[in-house]
Amino acid sequence: MSADSIADVKREILVRHLEAWAPAALHRSRRAVYAHGYAEATRPLAEAALGVFTEQSDLVRGRELAMVAVGGELGGTGAAGLSVHSVPGRTEDSWGPALKAAGAVRVPVLGFLDATTVGGPPGASLLTALAAGKPAEALVVLPGTSSVPRARDDLRQAGFPLVAAVELAVSDEPGEILLYATTLGKSLEGFKELLWAVDEYAGVRYRDPGDPERHLIDISLSPHPGPLRRELLAHLGSRGEATVTDLRTFALTETVYRAADATRVLHTLLDAGTLTRRPEHGRLGGDVVISA
Secondary structure (H helix, E strand, O other): OHHHHHHHHHHHHHHHHHHHHHHHHHHHOOEEEEEEOOOOOOHHHHHHHHHHHHHOHHHHOOOEEEEEEEOEOOOOOOOOOEEEEEEOOOHHHHHHHHHHHOOOOOOOEEEEEEHHHOOOOOOHHHHHHHOOOOOEEEEEEEOOOOOHHHHHHHHHHHOOOEEEEEEEEOOOOOOEEEEEEEOOHHHHHHHHHHHOOOOOOOOOEEEOOOOOOOOEEOOOOOOOOHHHHHHHHHHHHHHOEEEHHHHHHHHHHHOOOOHHHHHHHHHHHHHOOOOEEEOOOOOOOOOOEEEO
């Protein structure tokens, strides 16, 4: 049941993100490309993605949205303005050529790679091919035993400066790691809002990969702040001081939390006297310096 529940959460995150991504991408550009890797092994997710685009057919009229399913045959035909391309064979071999053939360069591109189906992280060439989009986004799922710092580095080296990670867990055992990478800060903020708005499924909770205590967090619009509190204090302990803007950015990019969550935690820590601020009084603006 736990595996099915995690699959349900992945599906909802993907569907919700596509529902927001498609209209925004087609508003920004006349063309957009969605690439779905390991399509045969993740057929339910690929079919759910196609369902999103088919239901949004009114949005793509007068525009062009291409879905490229790599590594399997995907049934169904595109609606008006929507083209669907199935590319059989190994995703590792066909991914780059398929994206190039679809014109996934200098247009909005989103890629989905569930690498739990192959037991290891996607190769650098797969990530680099995605980063040719403008803007480019990637959703990557890794086995729970994967190194999150290494995965972050791989995505950044491929061309994604902003990377967030969350562990999908049902117990103390390592859960699957979902990474979201983008070239736009606004897109990362939107993804974080989506992450905490999904429905709960049979005990699936989040875990922040950076939390040394591995605290499980209920999926909620107002998540428990404990892991963020610990990570902010550790970050300040290593740096000595940082501006509110720096700490909000840290929460957004290095934790499962949102920038607004960092502001709320900082208020609590300042009121408790755990942290100090400079200047001592006034609004907690971005240029206020926080000290451990």
